[in-house]
Amino acid sequence: MSGSINMLSMDAGTKAIDALWQRSNVISDNVANADTPGYQQKSVSFEDQLSQAISDGSLSAGELDSVSPQVQVESGTISSSDSNGVDMETQMVELMRNQLQYSYLTRGVSDQLSMLKTAASGGEG
Template sequence: MFNSGAYSYVDLLTSAADYSWRRSEVLNNNISNVDTPGYKRQELSFESVLSDAVERAGSSSRNLTQTVRNIDYNCVRPTIYTDNANLSYRLDGNNVDIDTEQVELASNQLYYNGVIDGINQNFSRIRTALTTT
């Protein structure tokens, strides 16, 4: 089968967009539980999962393009974990700080917009290549 790798970066960016979408859900859930006694904030691990996948894919290659092509995106599954590192200073045991969550949500939105712009630019280059030939 023809494998040019033209969509390798799109696959990588799609994984990043999926992560950002899920992270916004987790952050919104934290915000909605800001007044729930005993609730512990949750977070999504993606960077470490992606880093491990890149290491596995690039162990035999120093070329970034080849490494991106070799990533098994089925293994890049972010997982939700409870953030117990943030100690609660509240009497009810809740460790959600609304200001932190809102900043993280805004940052995540900017990240998502950047990833989507990257996907659009990649498809725009492919579209340009197809129409100019």
């Protein structure tokens, strides 16, 4: 049973890494279009979906498969007809936060893989 829990945990971590990668791309798009008139800032929603999927205390592989990052256009972010609502300071903070989360999760998944490798080799190597 614990083996399946570890694999599900690793699968959830991998999905979260993919979502953070997508968020990084969306933030980069926002930054690149900061001076584009009429551009609407976008964001990625993922954590709320994952939290909802595990809210009952159990998470199956099927439920995890249904959780995927969603790109959303921020409504009402255009401040005037010749500009947009991209706040560069906020985007830079979000990019840094996203990079830290990405580094943390990749390290966690890597550590899980190392533990599985050690277990598979009988504790040697």
